[in-house]
Amino acid sequence: MRVLIVSAPLQGHLLPLVPLALAWRDAGHEVLVASGGDALTVDLGGLAAHDVAPGFAFGRIAGRVLLRHPLLARRELAGRAGTAVVGELFGAANATFVDAVVALARRERPDLVVYESLGVAGGVAAESVGVPGVVQENNLFPAADLVAAVAASGPMRRHRIGPPAATITVSPPSLTGPRPGLPMRAVPYSGGGEVPDWLLSAGKRPRIVVSRSTVAGPGGGDPKAAIIAAAPGVDADIVLVRPPGRLPRLPENVRTVGRVPLDRVLPYATACLHHGGAGSVLGGLAAGVPQLVVPGPGDRRHNAEVVARRGAGLAVAARAITPDVLTRLVTDASLAEAAAEVRDEMAAMPSPSDVVPELTALHG
Helix, strand or coil, rough: CEEEEEEEHHHHHHHHHHHHHHHHCCCCCEEEEEHHHHHCCCCCCCCCEEEEECCHHHHHHHHHHHHHHHHHHHHCCCCCCCHHHHHHHHHHHCCHHHHHHHHHHHHCCCCCEEEEEECHHHHHHHHHHCCCEEEEECCCCCCCHHHHHCCCCHHCCCCCCCCCEEECCCCCCHHHHCCCCCEECCCCCCCCCCCCCHCCCCCCEEEEEEECCCCCCCCCCHHHHHHHHHHCCCCCCCCECCCCCCCCCCCCCEEEECCCCCCHHHHHCCEEEECCCCHHHHHHHHCCCCCCCCCCCEEEEEEEHHHHHHHHHCCCCCCHCCCHHHHHHCHHHHHHHHHHHHHHHHHHHCCCHHHHHHCCCHHC
């Protein structure tokens, strides 16, 4: 069986699809990945990949869209635009590579197409070659809402996107409620990389791992300065992963590290702190560590509020990060208990390998 995996050309959109793609391959199927941009700069575990978006620049696309919709842009930067802006943003993004994905599908003749909820070019490709399309959630929003928002955007209205043959849901029900579809465990995948030995074991003090988005953009605030200022008042070690820009003199309990696979680092951490991207949220939940989420644009405020509502972490603006807040993050037993509950809930969900046979049956 030949399976085409399609994502928007961004790391945070492709990486959540890789565990399922690898499960397909390990089951003996032929897998081809269609994406582009920085998504293809990371290790995909040997999967064959095709660049359908050479020169893709999401920043330029987003800038044009937000300039055309200034009122919506304000709501988006505050994280209050729902799916209105994301539909326009990813409608414009998909329009740049949808024809290439369709051409690839017509040439390779897949038996099934799997695409993420903001990579609807995959749904167009499935429709164009008459094979089942499967949409996989890669965030905490219902896939159907995101697919509909992108499909309704101006640039994508000329393309037909049929209803998916199946929807894979990865959001733990205790966070967002039960959803129709085929549940699957969200398996973090960071694209490989080396990890210093000191991050592969627990430290003498609690450890907070601070990561940042793979997509640059405005809004949300940079928590770096507040974290460094608060650090001397916290009895914990703080690790800044890929810190942006130049750093001041760091307190003795703050260290920096380059790009590391967070799925290997977080199991040894006490807590994590990040920008609120869905991959970071699900990665922290899978590791069972409390998280401090800095609300920001897009889905990041929503994600922060979902985590805080579940009790598995805190939603705190960058400017409000203090020694007391960081101390609570690593000492509040209720946060750790809720995070562990969600970790166990996710571990009990079907794995990608469990889901492959059910999806294979869609081919008839």
